[in-house]
Amino acid sequence: MTFRENANIGAGRASRGGGGGGGLAVGGGIGTLLLALVVMLFGGDPGAILGGGQQTQQGSTQGGDLDECTSGADANENVDCRMKATMLSLEDYWTSAYPEADPTSATLFSGSVDTGCGQASSAVGPFYCPLDRKIYLDTSFFSQLESQLGSDGGNFSQMYVLAHEYGHHVQNNTGALQASQQDRQGPESGAVRVELQADCFAGAWAGNATRTRDSDGNLLLEPLSREDIESALSAAAAVGDDSIQERMQGQVTPHTWTHGSSEQRMGWFMRGYESGDPNQCDVLNAGSVDDY
Ligand SMILES: [Zn+2]
Numbered sequence: 001m002t003f004r005e006n007a008n009i010g011a012g013r014a015s016r017g018g019g020g021g022g023g024l025a026v027g028g029g030i031g032t033l034l035l036a037l038v039v040m041l042f043g044g045d046p047g048a049i050l051g052g053g054q055q056t057q058q059g060s061t062q063g064g065d066l067d068e069c070t071s072g073a074d075a076n077e078n079v080d081c082r083m084k085a086t087m088l089s090l091e092d093y094w095t096s097a098y099p100e101a102d103p104t105s106a107t108l109f110s111g112s113v114d115t116g117c118g119q120a121s122s123a124v125g126p127f128y129c130p131l132d133r134k135i136y137l138d139t140s141f142f143s144q145l146e147s148q149l150g151s152d153g154g155n156f157s158q159m160y161v162l163a164h165e166y167g168h169h170v171q172n173n174t175g176a177l178q179a180s181q182q183d184r185q186g187p188e189s190g191a192v193r194v195e196l197q198a199d200c201f202a203g204a205w206a207g208n209a210t211r212t213r214d215s216d217g218n219l220l221l222e223p224l225s226r227e228d229i230e231s232a233l234s235a236a237a238a239v240g241d242d243s244i245q246e247r248m249q250g251q252v253t254p255h256t257w258t259h260g261s262s263e264q265r266m267g268w269f270m271r272g273y274e275s276g277d278p279n280q281c282d283v284l285n286a287g288s289v290d291d292y
Contacts, residue, residue: 002082002155003072007220009085072220076155079142083108086159089220090166093205097278101173106135106162108142126161128168130177135165145235156224157232160202164236167201168194170278179284187260193283195259196268196292199233200281203272211276229273233265260289267292 003009068074069081076082083106091103107113112121116132126137145154145161171177176194183190206229209221237259259265271280271292283289 002159002222003075003085004219004222005071005073005076007072007075007218008214008216009070009072009075009081009088009220079139079146079158080108082155082158083137083162085220086162087166089209090163090205093208094166094170097204098170098173101170102133104133104135104166104169106137106165108137108139110139113138126165128165128172130168130172133169133172135162135169137162137165154232154235156228157235160206160232161236163202163205164198166205167198170201171197176284188289190284192260192264192289193286196264196289197281197283199259199265200268200272200283200292201278203269203274204276204278204281205272206269207273207276224273226270229269230266233269234262237262237265264289264292 069078069084072085074081075085087106094101095103107115109120110122112119113136115129115134115136117127117129120127120136120138122138122140124136124138125141126135128135141161142154142158145157147154168177171194176197179190180194181190186192206221206224210219210223213219260268267290268281268283272278283292286292
C-alpha cells in the first residue's frame with residue numbers, strides 16, 4: 001500500500017485534460033497527450049492513450065481497464081493506474097512549484113520504442129529524452145521491481161523512477177540538464193550533480209504528496225519511512241539506471257554511468273523529502289555533492 005486507499009486520484013482531475021493542465025500555454029494538438037501515458041506495444045504502436053478525457057485501448061498487454069482508476073486503492077492495484085496517478089500528481093506539483101516547466105508525458109513500452117532520441121529497446125531502462133521532452137519506461141523494468149520488492153510490491157520504487165525522470169524534465173526547463181553534458185566525468189561532475197538533483201526533486205514531490213492535502217482535504221500518499229525510501233531507491237538502482245538520451249538519430253544506447261553513491265542519492269532525496277522545497281535542491285552549486 002502506497003497511495004491512501006481513499007485518495008481521489010483520477011476522475012475529476014483527468015477531465016481538465018484536452019487543453020493542457022493548469023492553465024499552461026501549450027501548442028495546439030498535443031494537449032490531449034500532456035496528461036497521457038501512452039502504452040506502447042511491440043513495434044511501437046500506441047496501445048492506449050490515457051488521460052485527457054480520451055481513452056482508446058487496443059489490446060494493452062497489462063493493466064486492463066483504466067476506467068477503474070479513480071481511487072488510491074486502484075492505483076495500488078494496477079501499474080497503469082499507478083503511473084497515471086503519479087504522473088497527475090507530479091504535474092500538479094511541478095505546475096505549482098515551477099510554472100515555467102510545461103507538463104511532460106511518460107510512455108510505457110515493451111520491446112522497443114521510437115523516440116526523438118532514436119529507437120530504444122527495453123535493455124535501455126527508464127530514460128528521459130531531452131529532444132522530444134518525454135519520459136520512457138519499459139514495462140520489463142517495472143516488472144523486475146515488482147518481483148524484487150517486499151512490502152509494497154515495488155510500488156513506491158516505480159513511482160520514484162517516474163518522479164526522478166520528471167525531475168530531468170524540470171532540469172531541461174531550468175537549463176540544469178546541460179551540466180550533465182558539459183561535465184561528464186568524476187564524482188563531483190555536473191553529470192552526477194544532475195542525477196542527485198533529480199533525486200532531490202523526486203523527494204520534494206514525494207514529501208508534498210505525503211503531507212499536502214488536495215482541494216478535498218485528502219492526502220495522496222501514505223507516509224514513507226526512511227526504510228521505505230531506502231528500499232525503493234536501492235531497488236531502482238539495483239535493477240537499472242536511467243540515462244538521459246541526447247542522440248539525434250540511430251539507436252538509443254544504454255550506458256552505465258555514475259549517479260553518485262547510494263548514500264548521496266538517499267541524502268539528496270531526503271533533503272527534498274523533508275523540506276518539500278525544490279529550492280533546497282541546488283546540487284549544481286553545492287560546494288560538494290556530499291553537502292546534502
Ligand atoms: Zn537520472
